[in-house]
Amino acid sequence: MLFAAVFSLLAPLASAQQAAVLRRPVEPVVAPVQATEVDKDAVIQRLREKNRELREENARLQARIEAMTALGGSEVRAYCASPSESRTTAGASESCGAYTCNATSGLCRDRCASSDQCDSSARCDIPSGTCIAVPQS
Structure with a gap:
């Protein structure tokens, strides 16, 4: 009986604790509010305009490069x-x-490491790195 009396005294405490757990306030989750709304059409239009400007600038620069490197241009290149x-x-x-x-530099070679770097009428003297004319027979 003593056990029943203790249990009857503790039962209201347990249910009160459960009730307290169930009654905790729930904090609402609030999504952040955008300060300004983006005008997508205006952004797209600005990007298209910028793209057009960059394409025009690229074409102008490409034309300058072609003018400099073309035959008779101001930048001299060998080929x-x-x-x-x-x-x-x-x-x-x-x-x-x-x-x-030399196809890479566009300049004539002045040394050889193999006979392919010599004219067809010469062979490479590898120790000296010199193309030597082969006598015609």
Whole structure:
């Protein structure tokens, strides 16, 4: 009986604790409010205009580069007119003699590491790095 009396005294405390747990206030979650609304159409129009301006600037710069690097342009570049001749965009040319024209630089080679770097009428003397003419028989 003593057990029943203690249980009857503690039962209201347990239910009060459960009730307190259930009665906790719930804080509402509030989504952040945008300070300003974005005009998507205006943003798209500004981006299209900027894109158009950049394309025009790119075309102008490309035209300047082409004018400088074209034959007779202000920036002189070398290129291989043939396997045995180097030319510049300014119009100068040079025969490569016993050597071949270097396609990477556009200039005549002045040393060789193999016979492919020599004209067909020469061979490479590898120790000296020199193209030597082969006597015609």
